[in-house]
Amino acid sequence: MLNGKRILLIVTGGIAAYKTPELVRQLIKAGATVRCVLTRGGAQFVTPLALASVSGDQVYSDLFSLTDEHEMGHINLSREADVVLVAPATANTLAKMAHGLADNLSTTVLLATDKPVLAVPAMNVRMWEHAATKSNIAMLRARGVTMIGPDEGEMACGEWGEGRMAEPEDIVLALSSFFGSTAPLGGYSAIVTSGPTHEPIDPVRYIANRSSGKQGHAIAQALKELGARVTLISGPVDLPDPQGVKVIHVQSARDMATAVEGALPADIAVCAAAVADWRVDNQAPQKLKKGIDGMPSLSMVENPDILAALSRPGERRPQLVVGFAAETENVLEHARAKLAKKGCDWICANDVSPSTGTFGGDQNTVQLVTRTSVEDWPSQSKFHVAKQLATRIAAHLGAQKFAHKPGEAS
CATH class of the missing domain: 3.40.50.10300 (CoaB-like)
Structure with missing residues (x-):
């Protein structure tokens, strides 16, 4: 479904990050190649080794690594993919994206990219419903960022509501639809x-x-x-x-x-x-x-x-x-x-x-x-x-x- 598509996956610091190795596996199964950027917060929930193992590529995390900057700088990271996928996209990362902050590798890549950006929000229902988050989402959508989800359901904190990260298979389908490969309403x-x-x-x-x-x-x-x-x-x-x-x-x-x-x-x-x-x-x-x-x-x-x-x-x-x-x-x-x-x-x-x-x-x-x-x-x-x-x-x-x-x- 995603034959030959190059996806840069940015994994941020939400508990839903545990889903990302399975997401990478399904993206590769669908024909994509995946390169991962892992934030410091994301590394609290999924290890670089896990993502490197399923993606078959190095995982990038340090903006100031001289080796990485020489071999694969943040500009190259941001430009060599067909699409940048932020999953999970926490309230903090969405706020930084909306206001153009660039204080780590992931946000610097997002500010430097000229490729389409898709975000998969994941957070507590009250954070999702907060006026600040709503404003940030509206701002990002107006700039062309595509949102996948969130879903409604039980949270890791025990609450119920909107804010669950979309499931890996739904994200793969959304990406396929984005590229027009298996869009159910393609041609209509x-x-x-x-x-x-x-x-x-x-x-x-x-x-x-x-x-x-x-x-x-x-x-x-x-x-x-x-x-x-x-x-x-x-x-x-x-x-x-x-x-x-x-x-x-x-x-x-x-x-x-x-x-x-x-x-x-x-x-x-x-x-x-x-x-x-x-x-x-x-x-x-x-x-x-x-x-x-x-x-x-x-x-x-x-x-x-x-x-x-x-x-x-x-x-x-x-x-x-x-x-x-x-x-x-x-x-x-x-x-x-x-x-x-x-x-x-x-x-x-x-x-x-x-x-x-x-x-x-x-x-x-x-x-x-x-x-x-x-x-x-x-x-x-x-x-x-x-x-x-x-x-x-x-x-x-x-x-x-x-x-x-x-x-x-x-």
Whole structure:
């Protein structure tokens, strides 16, 4: 899967470092060559000899070793690989990466490299959820660093939550997907809508909703990581653009509908945006003034129905159209009705009542509603919802591909 790929593996000081010899073994089995950089902290959990034995190469750890600097300097280390993989990536190392510190061999290599960097975070759940870590992750993603994981599960400290290092086989699959060798959605194109829309009342005021765009942006990233060519059409959000995704920024529902139409044809469409159902028909050309214009009377008209338009039969209809039903009551009943009315293939139903914290929050609880079934997914981070949905899409399209040969009627 990774034939001929040269991977520089940086092992930092987290307890998950014990997984790295197995990771190296699986990478080599997949056809890669692996060279390891081991930090002083990492050496507390795995020995240089163990990594050297499985990699078949010297392990580098000292920035100031004259022999190493003569034979394999940090510049060469940073440039001779096809990709730099940081696993585990501790909160400390991620912070140094985000702020450009270079106080040891690993961080110096990371600052000097001109190659893609992938990081596999691993830390306690409270460290992962800390505002400083979130800020550092957002900064690194905005610069193009790809994150693999973390997973949710039991920690070495006995706590449960998000922060576990991804398993070696998942890291190998992510790298394979990154290089496009076995990407499940390789060759597929996807449109994802995300965030709210702003419907102007006058040049200053607008009608909107509480959508943050976190779920839609995570879905775009997850589809891209499975190999799809993704166009993300985003309403106004305070989020960085996902790396490697084509992003079109829009304001209103009509802007979004035009952008979606322009992005067709596509194989997959996921409508995660919370598009305003109505807009003001009598938008004021100037700011309405209290005491002069009096209480405004707003005349409302319906906005374009993007999900229904995508779902209509025709040559440009995507193979799979997925909508979202953000509800505050009778969630499943309303989702089923929306599925029938819009004509889409799946609906992701979620409760956005204020008590859930879904709008603007990091967690989501989704029921995947199809024409024949309802799947209850666990409450989990929006990142993991996106990952589960992308995997489900890949499995569905893969099954379709094998069921219907090209040229056959489906």
